[in-house]
Amino acid sequence: MFSHVFVSVNDFERALRFYDAVMGSLGIELRFCDRERPWAGWHSPGETRPFFVICKPFNGQPHHPGNGQMVAFAAASRAAVRASYQIALNSGGTCDGPPGLRPQYHENYYGAYFRDPDGNKLCVASHVPALDDA
Numbered sequence: 001m002f003s004h005v006f007v008s009v010n011d012f013e014r015a016l017r018f019y020d021a022v023m024g025s026l027g028i029e030l031r032f033c034d035r036e037r038p039w040a041g042w043h044s045p046g047e048t049r050p051f052f053v054i055c056k057p058f059n060g061q062p063h064h065p066g067n068g069q070m071v072a073f074a075a076a077s078r079a080a081v082r083a084s085y086q087i088a089l090n091s092g093g094t095c096d097g098p099p100g101l102r103p104q105y106h107e108n109y110y111g112a113y114f115r116d117p118d119g120n121k122l123c124v125a126s127h128v129p130a131l132d133d134a
Contacts, residue, residue, distance in 0.1 A: 004051035012038040015133035021091040025084040055062040072123035085112035
């Protein structure tokens, strides 16, 4: 469905540290990083698309997070949701909704919401029933 998703940032090096930590916790691989441009992109292991890309805005203006916009990443388990959420907070992110069930979406939706250091809203969600990691 998607070719790539771009999220702009103001401080590329700070964002790179944040996203390296969060993506690493989810097993998502860094595919490219060009500090001169600056931009970096990740994708799932063994895949070529879609990319998740961070960059400075192409128009040279400051980044402003969009109201109502969010990027959600899939996690293999509820434990993975909790781990990536904690890594995000430890890496400069802020809480926008702690890990937990969100039955208003469906009975097995377990998600956590946070913002990156530039204010972009992110989610990590698992859609599978709890096994041993309730």
